[in-house]
Amino acid sequence: MKHIFLLLYLVLALEPTLLSAAKPDIVFLLADDLGNADVGWHGSDIRTPNLDKLAAGGAKLEHFYVLPVCTPTRVAFLTGRYPIRSGMQLNVLRQQSKYGMPLEERTVANALHDAGYTTAICGKWHVGHFDKAYWPNARGFDHSLGHLEGIDYFTHHNYFKNGELDWRRNGEDVVEEGYATTLEANEAAAVIRRQPKDKPLFLYVPFTGVHGPLQAPSKEAVAAYQPSMNEQRATLAATMTAVDEGCGRIFAALDETGRRENTLIVFCSDNGGMPPGRNLPYRAFKSSLYEGGIRSPALAAWPGHIKPGTVITEPLHIVDLFPTFVKIAGGSLEQKLPLDGRDIMPVLTEGKPSPHEDILLNAITANDGAIRMGDWKLILNGNDGVTPSVDLATGERKKEGRKAKKERRSEPKAELFNLRDDPGETKDLAAAQPEKVKELRQRYDAYLKAAVKPLQFQNRK
Structure with a gap:
């Protein structure tokens, strides 16, 4: 009986440890x-x-x-x-x-x-x-x-x-x-x-x-x-x-x-x-x-x-x-x-x-992707998504024609933002911080070099 009580005591004492190990x-x-x-x-x-x-x-x-x-x-x-x-x-x-x-x-x-x-x-x-x-x-x-x-x-x-x-x-x-x-x-x-x-x-x-x-x-x-x-x-x-x-x-x-x-x-x-x-x-x-x-x-x-x-x-x-x-x-x-x-x-x-x-946000081409390092973010050829011509103040949408889209894509643009100071990405600092652009671009290019060609292109007949 003494041994049974001792065993019961040990089980109860160890129960929190056993549960935490689950x-x-x-x-x-x-x-x-x-x-x-x-x-x-x-x-x-x-x-x-x-x-x-x-x-x-x-x-x-x-x-x-x-x-x-x-x-x-x-x-x-x-x-x-x-x-x-x-x-x-x-x-x-x-x-x-x-x-x-x-x-x-x-x-x-x-x-x-x-x-x-x-x-x-x-x-x-x-x-x-x-x-x-x-x-x-x-x-x-x-x-x-x-x-x-x-x-x-x-x-x-x-x-x-x-x-x-x-x-x-x-x-x-x-x-x-x-x-x-x-x-x-x-x-x-x-x-x-x-x-x-x-x-x-x-x-x-x-x-x-x-x-x-x-x-x-x-x-x-x-x-x-x-x-x-x-x-x-x-x-x-x-x-x-x-x-x-x-x-x-x-x-x-x-x-x-x-x-x-x-x-x-x-x-x-x-x-x-x-x-x-x-x-x-x-x-x-x-x-x-x-x-x-x-x-x-x-x-x-x-x-x-x-x-x-x-x-x-x-x-x-x-x-x-x-x-x-x-x-x-x-x-x-x-x-x-x-x-x-x-x-x-x-x-x-x-x-x-x-x-x-750093965090790769995505890499499609040499001029279409983004990367973040610390507070800094480099975005290449950015667009506003499903509504590239949206008025961000009102949310009203405007269609972007094929010509406008082609023109935007034909002019690669690198933008640099400090997300700590500017989470809304309103101030492009690329011109003022060329060395930071270069640093992030090098990291981005390293990822891009290791990227696999998109499968949707590989599977086209």
Whole structure:
């Protein structure tokens, strides 16, 4: 009996250590086309209470970078490598695309699966659709629900394929009624609830919202934002509220199952917003390498590890999530293809500086790309994204004709900004700081030299 009491005492004494040694669950929530200024914690008129609460309980990542458009960002996250490494840097995949994220790439799902995790994706894939070898279940995910490209929120028909159904569970077509964002969140919550308590979970939720076509869950959801907004912005707001509510259901499932206390949750967008979305105080929109196209609203929370109310202004990049997730999972970062991402947990938990000397924002050609080093940013042949002739003060759009676009592209321009003093990129310092331009240009050219030719050009007949 004496030995039994001693054993019980040792178990109770060691329990906190045993629990802290348990592998954490990892939940990555990705919005689509969400503007930096369209979240509550950035003072938006769009209501996001669940994400605001997450922000208060964790860290706001105020200099978190993604790529200007969807597919390259998702490839960067899944591989931990800049898309220039795989030829996926240029644009989104289209219906006719006969290529995808190269099969030799090891994904974060592969790495976490090997580390003993159940891996699941609920939402939009968009990194390879033309062959099943490129689909989620062939790229490291044990479970998948969602779509391969872009869909109508209610019919789930692919808007690239003339109404073809694009809604699948584990690679098989499935007909389900409901609003896409809601179904994605409900599936994610169900995955959490059925996950064995003794097995860690990696859950990737790339929501359909708020990508076009702008479709709110109901007329009532739009009306809730009127008359303070016009119909188009009210629809966007209702679409984002649906994303926030979906996040709330996922958080509730984590709470109900007792998993929340040992779960790292990260949230961001895949690129900047486009009108009627807002990216202020940053310049431009989706498809641009100005800050409005690539600086994402981002959060990270992990109870007991990331201090509530933390605000991080160190420059970070979505490629960093791969090594960060794998390291806290106790997985291996040894692989054939080297990572560009760095473990950012010391930044999140200890206030350490960014592990990057520089961050490549993208590199297309010798005169089309951008790089950041410290507070300095070099952008080559910049444009304002989906609205290159937009009036940034009013948000009014003007079409840019082919002639104007050709003229702009035929006159390469290097711009230099100090983001600490000028986050809105209003003061080009290239003429005043030629040595800084030269320094950043040399770093940019080194990346460009190592870049793979975009696959969409390699696959043209």
